[in-house]
Amino acid sequence: MQTDSRGVEVRDLGHVDRAAAVAVIARGMEDNPIHLAAYRGDAAWRRRAHGRVVGALVAASPSLHLLGAARSGALVAVAGSAPPGTCQPTGKARLRLLTAAVSLGPATASRLVRWNAGWARHDPEEPHMHLGPVAVDAGLRGHGLGGLLLREHVRRLDAVGAVGFLETDRPRAVGFYERFGYVVVEQADVLGVPCWFMRRPAAS
Numbered sequence: 001m002q003t004d005s006r007g008v009e010v011r012d013l014g015h016v017d018r019a020a021a022v023a024v025i026a027r028g029m030e031d032n033p034i035h036l037a038a039y040r041g042d043a044a045w046r047r048r049a050h051g052r053v054v055g056a057l058v059a060a061s062p063s064l065h066l067l068g069a070a071r072s073g074a075l076v077a078v079a080g081s082a083p084p085g086t087c088q089p090t091g092k093a094r095l096r097l098l099t100a101a102v103s104l105g106p107a108t109a110s111r112l113v114r115w116n117a118g119w120a121r122h123d124p125e126e127p128h129m130h131l132g133p134v135a136v137d138a139g140l141r142g143h144g145l146g147g148l149l150l151r152e153h154v155r156r157l158d159a160v161g162a163v164g165f166l167e168t169d170r171p172r173a174v175g176f177y178e179r180f181g182y183v184v185v186e187q188a189d190v191l192g193v194p195c196w197f198m199r200r201p202a203a204s
């Protein structure tokens with residue numbers, strides 16, 4: 001656990017933090033372009049729908065690691081990461097995710113499946129630490145919280161010499177990730193939304 005001069009605490013999240021982490025991710029991404037395309041509806045619906053999907057992902061993926069930033073004890077930013085070989089859910093986890101998707105209606109479920117397939121197509125074959133989701137509460141963006149999480153994430157990548165990978169649907173976030181050594185390796189439209197696929201080389 002680390003606390004910066006503003007009292008922001010960066011720490012690994014555990015089982016008891018899961019519900020709060022899912023809530024940060026669901027509300028933090030409600031206006032992302034690919035969420036608008038996949039879930040449609042209003043912001044409250046997108047938040048609820050994504051909360052259900054991320055809730056299923058977190059519950060079904062014991063290897064998914066969650067790093068969080070808390071201010072005055074309240075979780076305000078989260079970065080998830082999947083260790084090498086675990087970024088695509090298999091077996092029961094896949095079924096649980098599909099069940100969550102189907103519960104949102106057939107049209108939304110079909111878009112979610114195409115979104116997942118559209119991103120998975122770009123997953124590198126090489127072992128990599130897959131970053132995402134990353135979300136900071138809307139009113140607190142641009143104040144370095146995402147940077148705190150990324151700094152810790154890449155420090156850990158470098159400590160074990162791992163390759164990093166992520167995808168983003170926000171043009172502004174591309175520059176954010178570039179600051180931490182990620183480089184755009186591919187760009188493709190998924191659900192009609194421009195997406196960037198970024199790789200961070202292993203530290204030598």
Ligand SMILES: CC(C)(COP(=O)(O)OP(=O)(O)OC[C@H]1O[C@@H](n2cnc3c(N)ncnc32)[C@H](O)[C@@H]1OP(=O)(O)O)[C@@H](O)C(=O)NCCC(=O)NCCS
Pocket residue numbers: 028029032132134135136137140141142143144145146147148167168169170172173175176
């Ligand atoms: C992208 C995100 C995680 C960055 O976290 P943050 O705490 O805002 O980032 P920091 O304050 O450490 O760094 C700010 C930099 O990030 C970039 N940035 C990207 N999106 C931004 C946003 N919505 N608001 C403010 N800055 C943003 C800017 O380039 C900014 O650089 P600047 O200071 O030169 O303008 C955060 O803005 C966020 O949660 N956005 C919505 C969800 C999302 O898009 N997640 C990433 C999808 S992969």
